[in-house]
Amino acid sequence: MIFIQALQHKGAAMVMRQVLDELRQPAMRRGSVRMLCASLLAASTEGIGFVLLVPLLASLDAEASNLPLAGFASGLPLSVLLALFVALVGLRAGAEVWRVLSVQDVSRALVDSLRMNAVQNMLGARWRWLSGLREGEAEALLVSDIDRCAYAVEMLATLVRLALALAALLAAAIVVSPPAALVAIAGGLFAYLLFAPVRRKARMIGEELSARHDTVHTQLSRTMRGLRVIKSFGKESEHARMLENGFSALRRTERAYVGSSAIAQAILQVGGGAVTALAIWVAVTTLSIPLPTVLVLTAIFVRALPLIGQVQAHAQGWAHASPAFESARKFIGASKAHADAVASAPAPEFKSVLSLRDVGVRFAGRQGALSGIDLDIASNRLVVICGPSGSGKSTLADICSGLTFPDSGTVAINGIRLELSMLCSWRSRTAYVQQEAVIFGGTVRDNLRFADAHATEDQMWAALEEAHAGFVRDLPDGLDCPVGATGRELSGGEKQRIALARALLRSPDLIILDEATSALDSASEKAIAEALRSMTEKTTVIAIAHRGILPKLADQVIRLERGGVVAP
Numbered sequence: 001m002i003f004i005q006a007l008q009h010k011g012a013a014m015v016m017r018q019v020l021d022e023l024r025q026p027a028m029r030r031g032s033v034r035m036l037c038a039s040l041l042a043a044s045t046e047g048i049g050f051v052l053l054v055p056l057l058a059s060l061d062a063e064a065s066n067l068p069l070a071g072f073a074s075g076l077p078l079s080v081l082l083a084l085f086v087a088l089v090g091l092r093a094g095a096e097v098w099r100v101l102s103v104q105d106v107s108r109a110l111v112d113s114l115r116m117n118a119v120q121n122m123l124g125a126r127w128r129w130l131s132g133l134r135e136g137e138a139e140a141l142l143v144s145d146i147d148r149c150a151y152a153v154e155m156l157a158t159l160v161r162l163a164l165a166l167a168a169l170l171a172a173a174i175v176v177s178p179p180a181a182l183v184a185i186a187g188g189l190f191a192y193l194l195f196a197p198v199r200r201k202a203r204m205i206g207e208e209l210s211a212r213h214d215t216v217h218t219q220l221s222r223t224m225r226g227l228r229v230i231k232s233f234g235k236e237s238e239h240a241r242m243l244e245n246g247f248s249a250l251r252r253t254e255r256a257y258v259g260s261s262a263i264a265q266a267i268l269q270v271g272g273g274a275v276t277a278l279a280i281w282v283a284v285t286t287l288s289i290p291l292p293t294v295l296v297l298t299a300i301f302v303r304a305l306p307l308i309g310q311v312q313a314h315a316q317g318w319a320h321a322s323p324a325f326e327s328a329r330k331f332i333g334a335s336k337a338h339a340d341a342v343a344s345a346p347a348p349e350f351k352s353v354l355s356l357r358d359v360g361v362r363f364a365g366r367q368g369a370l371s372g373i374d375l376d377i378a379s380n381r382l383v384v385i386c387g388p389s390g391s392g393k394s395t396l397a398d399i400c401s402g403l404t405f406p407d408s409g410t411v412a413i414n415g416i417r418l419e420l421s422m423l424c425s426w427r428s429r430t431a432y433v434q435q436e437a438v439i440f441g442g443t444v445r446d447n448l449r450f451a452d453a454h455a456t457e458d459q460m461w462a463a464l465e466e467a468h469a470g471f472v473r474d475l476p477d478g479l480d481c482p483v484g485a486t487g488r489e490l491s492g493g494e495k496q497r498i499a500l501a502r503a504l505l506r507s508p509d510l511i512i513l514d515e516a517t518s519a520l521d522s523a524s525e526k527a528i529a530e531a532l533r534s535m536t537e538k539t540t541v542i543a544i545a546h547r548g549i550l551p552k553l554a555d556q557v558i559r560l561e562r563g564g565v566v567a568p
C-alpha cells in the first residue's frame with residue numbers, strides 16, 4: 001500500500017526501477033544491504049517489544065493471565081522482562097543509527113556516481129550536441145537535480161523503514177488478536193481509498209514546486225550571466241521585480257506544499273484515530289476481546305498512527321524529488337547517444353594542405369549551416385574567415401579544428417581523408433582560442449600548464465611574449481598570480497592574450513582564433529596580428545575576423561554568406 005502511494009505519480013515505476021538499478025551497482029550494493037538489514041532489525045525489535053507487553057501485563061495482573069500469549073515467557077520475573085524490554089529499545093536505537101549512517105553512505109555514493117557519470121559522459125559527448133544545450137541546463141542538472149536524487153533516496157529508504165515497521169506492528173497485532181487486526185486492516189484500507197483525492201492534490205502541488213524551483217534557478221543563472229547588460233540598460237529594478245515574482249511564486253507553492261502535507265497528515269491522523277476507535281469498539285462489543293488485549297492493541301495502533309503520517313510525508317517527498325532521477329538519466333542517456341568518436345587512428349601531421357570538398361553541416365530542424373564548401377588551405381599561412389553573422393564562420397572553424405564532423409563531403413589533410421576515428425588525434429594537433437577567452441581558476445602558470453603540463457618557465461615566458469602578454473611580469477607574483485574566479489579579475493584583452501599564449505604552448509599544427517582579438521585595443525590588435533603573421537613560420541593560423549588589420553595581413557580570405565563561400 002505504501003509503495004502504491006509512492007508510485008502513483010507519472011512514470012514513477014520507471015523511476016523506481018532506475019533507482020533500484022543504481023542501488024545495485026557494486027559501490028552501493030553493500031550499503032543498500034546494510035540499510036535494509038538495519039531497517040529490518042529496527043522494525044522487528046519494535047514488533048517484538050509490543051508482543052512482550054502481553055507477558056508483562058500478565059505478570060502484573062492476574063486477569064491478564066488469560067491472554068493468548070500470557071504463557072510466553074511465563075515464569076520470568078518482572079525485572080528480567082523489563083530488562084529485556086530496555087535491551088530491545090536499545091537495540092532498536094542502535095539499528096536506527098546504523099540505518100541513518102548507511103542511508104547517508106548510499107545516497108552520497110549514488111550522488112557521486114551519478115554526477116561523475118553525467119560529467120564524464122558530457123565531456124565525452126560530441127561538440128555539436130554540447131553546443132546545442134540550453135543555457136544553464138547542464139549546470140542545473142549537475143548541481144541541483146543530482147542533489148535532489150540524494151534526497152529522493154533518503155525518502156525511499158525511510159519509506160522502506162516505515163513499511164517494515166508498520167508490517168512488524170501489524171504482525172504483532174495479528175499475534176495478539178487476529179480478528180481485531182483484520183478489522184483494523186479493513187478500516188485502514190477504506191480510509192486510504194477515501195483520502196486518495198487529498199493525496200493526489202498534495203502530489204500535484206509537489207510537482208508544481210519542482211517546476212517553480214527550475215524556473216527560479218534558470219532566472220537566477222540568466223541574471224548572473226547578464227549582469228553587465230542589465231546594468232548598462234538600467235534594468236536592475238525590472239530584473240529584481242522579475243526575480244521577486246519568481247521567488248514569491250516559489251514561496252506560495254512551498255507554503256501550499258507544506259500546507260497540503262500538513263492537511264493530508266492531519267486527515268490521516270483523524271482517519272487513523274477513527275479506525276483505531278472502530279477496531280477497539282468492534283473488539284470489545286462484537287468480538288468480546290478481553291480488556292488487556294484491547295490495551296495492547298490500542299498501544300500498537302497508537303504507535304502505528306504517526307508512522308502512517310510519516311509515510312504520507314515521505315511519499316510526498318519522494319514524489320517531489322524523484323523526477324530528478326529521470327532528468328539525470330535522460331541527460332546521461334543523451335550524452336551517451338551523442339558520444340564523441342573513439343580515438344582509434346592517428347591523424348596525419350598538417351604538412352601541406354587542408355582540403356574541404358563539398359562539405360555540408362546541418363543542425364537538427366534548421367537550414368544547412370554550411371553547404372557545398374570547397375576549400376584548400378595551405379599550411380603555414382594566415383587565413384581569415386569573414387562574413388555576416390550566422391553565415392557559418394564558427395561552424396567552418398569547428399570543421400577545420402576537428403570539433404565537428406561534416407554531415408556530407410570530405411575533409412582531407414595532405415590528401416589523406418580525415419575519418420571520424422582520427423578526429424580526436426587531429427584535435428590534439430590544433431589549438432582553439434575563442435572570443436570569450438576562458439581563464440580557469442588558479443594562477444597564470446596553472447592556466448598555461450593546462451596546454452602543456454611539462455612546460456618550462458622559459459617556454460611559458462616565450463609564449464607569453466609571443467602573445468604580447470608581457471603584462472604578466474607586472475602582476476604581483478608574475479606567473480604565480482592567482483587569476484580568474486579565484487583571483488585577480490583580468491580585462492577581456494588580458495584574458496585573450498593569456499588564452500593565445502596557452503594555445504601557442506601546445507605547439508599546434510593549426511591555430512584557430514574565433515574573433516580572439518576582438519577585446520584588444522587597436523595597437524595591441526596590430527601587434528598581435530603581426531605576431532600571428534610571423535607565427536606562420538611554424539604553424540598555420542585560421543582567424544575569424546570581421547574587420548581590423550587581420551584581413552589585410554592575410555594570405556587567404558574566405559568570405560562566407562548563408563553557409564556558402566563567396567568571392568572575397
Ligand SMILES: Nc1ncnc2c1ncn2[C@@H]1O[C@H](COP(=O)(O)OP(=O)(O)OP(=O)(O)O)[C@@H](O)[C@H]1O
Pocket residue numbers: 128131132363364366369387388389390391392393394395396
Ligand atoms: N549547436 C547549434 N544548434 C543549432 N543551430 C546552430 C548551432 N550552432 C550554430 N547553429 C546555427 O548555424 C548557423 C551558423 O552558425 P555559426 O555560429 O557558424 O555562424 P557565425 O557566422 O559564426 O555567426 P556569428 O558571427 O554570429 O558568430 C546559424 O544559423 C546558427 O544559428
